[in-house]
Structure formats: structure tokens, C-alpha cells
Amino acid sequence: MFNNFDFSVILPSLPYIWEGLMFSFRLTVTAMLGGIIIGTLLALARLSGGKTLGFAAKTYVDLMRSVPLLMMILWFFLLAPFFIKITPETSALITFTLFQAAFYSEIMRAGIQSIPRGQINASFAIGMTYWQTMGYVILPQAFRNMIPVLLTQTFILFQDTSLVYAIGATDLLKAADNTGKLYGRTVEMLIFVSLIYFVICFSLSMFVKYMNKRIAIIR
Numbered sequence: 001m002f003n004n005f006d007f008s009v010i011l012p013s014l015p016y017i018w019e020g021l022m023f024s025f026r027l028t029v030t031a032m033l034g035g036i037i038i039g040t041l042l043a044l045a046r047l048s049g050g051k052t053l054g055f056a057a058k059t060y061v062d063l064m065r066s067v068p069l070l071m072m073i074l075w076f077f078l079l080a081p082f083f084i085k086i087t088p089e090t091s092a093l094i095t096f097t098l099f100q101a102a103f104y105s106e107i108m109r110a111g112i113q114s115i116p117r118g119q120i121n122a123s124f125a126i127g128m129t130y131w132q133t134m135g136y137v138i139l140p141q142a143f144r145n146m147i148p149v150l151l152t153q154t155f156i157l158f159q160d161t162s163l164v165y166a167i168g169a170t171d172l173l174k175a176a177d178n179t180g181k182l183y184g185r186t187v188e189m190l191i192f193v194s195l196i197y198f199v200i201c202f203s204l205s206m207f208v209k210y211m212n213k214r215i216a217i218i219r
Helices: 007-047 051-066 069-082 089-113 115-124 129-166 174-183 186-218
Strands: none
Touching: 007 051, 007 089, 007 129, 007 174, 007 186, 051 089, 069 129, 089 115, 115 129, 115 186, 129 174, 129 186, 174 186
């Protein structure tokens, strides 16, 4: 079955694969951190009770969650050059961060709402403001409760990084495709990166299961 395959091309391709993998990791970490920060602010805005702020945050979240990520990647990449000079990699970083913020927002909103309302009322009773209550009392608990879900969203995010292939950004998949074409062994390289994706995502899923058990013990 594998007589016609030549996996010897993998070794000379490793520097290119490593470069693509590092960009995929950088894209994942940037979108995760930026998404959590922006998403938390969006969640707080929606729960603040302010009509204008809440409506704006809800509109943003609903819009982002209603559009396929691939279309958002293409739209931003094609429209951004009319306003600023931008590389495919930078375009991907911005798009992923803004898109993922909507999903992290819903996760954080659920985490905040999982905290008993009595804690909020008690904080208000001792003179704390809404933002102080959220920063010192509610968010630390919400983050702890949401760790497994946040990690699950993050490894889904890592899988989605392969979509930047559409705009020519050199992620793990694009690096494999480029080296495969260079050596005339595209199938072998795609099989190799598929194994890389599997190992990373399987390891992350095991870590999520471990964190689920840890959170359950703490509770």
C-alpha cells in the first residue's frame, strides 16, 4: 500500500514545517488571549444593565457568530488593504482575535451567570461598584469554573488556524503544502501534518478531561 510513498522528504522539510507550526501556535495563543480579554469585556457589557452598551455588545457577538470564520478571514484580508497595508499573517491574527472574542464572550457570560446572585448583592451591600464586584469577586470564580470550556474552545481554535491557508498565510498546513509541492510529495506531507494535528489536539483533549476532574474535585 505504501510502496509508492516516499516519507524521506519529511526530514529536509522539518525547518519549514516548524516555522508553519510556530505561526499556528502564535496565532492560537494571540487569538486566545485577545479573545478572552475582549470577550470578557463584551460579557461584562452585556450584563452591566446599560441598554446602549449591552445592545452594542450583543450585536457584535451575534454578528460574529452568524458569519462563517472562513468568510470573515477572506472579507478582512480583501477589504483591509483599502485602508492599511497588511500581510496575510497580520490579517489572520486580527481576524481570529476579533472573531474568537464573540465565542469567548458567551463562555464568560455563562461563567459569570453561574456564580450565585447573592455574592453580587453582598458586594453591592458593602459599597463595591459593579466593576469592582466583577473584578474582585465574580470573575476569579468564573474563570476557574470555565477553564475546561475555555481550553476546549482553544483547541478548536487551533484546528481552525488551518483556514488561513485560504489567504496564503504560512501556517502548518500551508507549510506542508509548499514543501510537498517543492519535493513533489504533497500527499506524504499532508499525512505527516495530519498526524501532528492529531497528536496536539488529542493531547489537549486529554488535558481538558484532566482539568474537568480537577475542577470537579475543587467544587
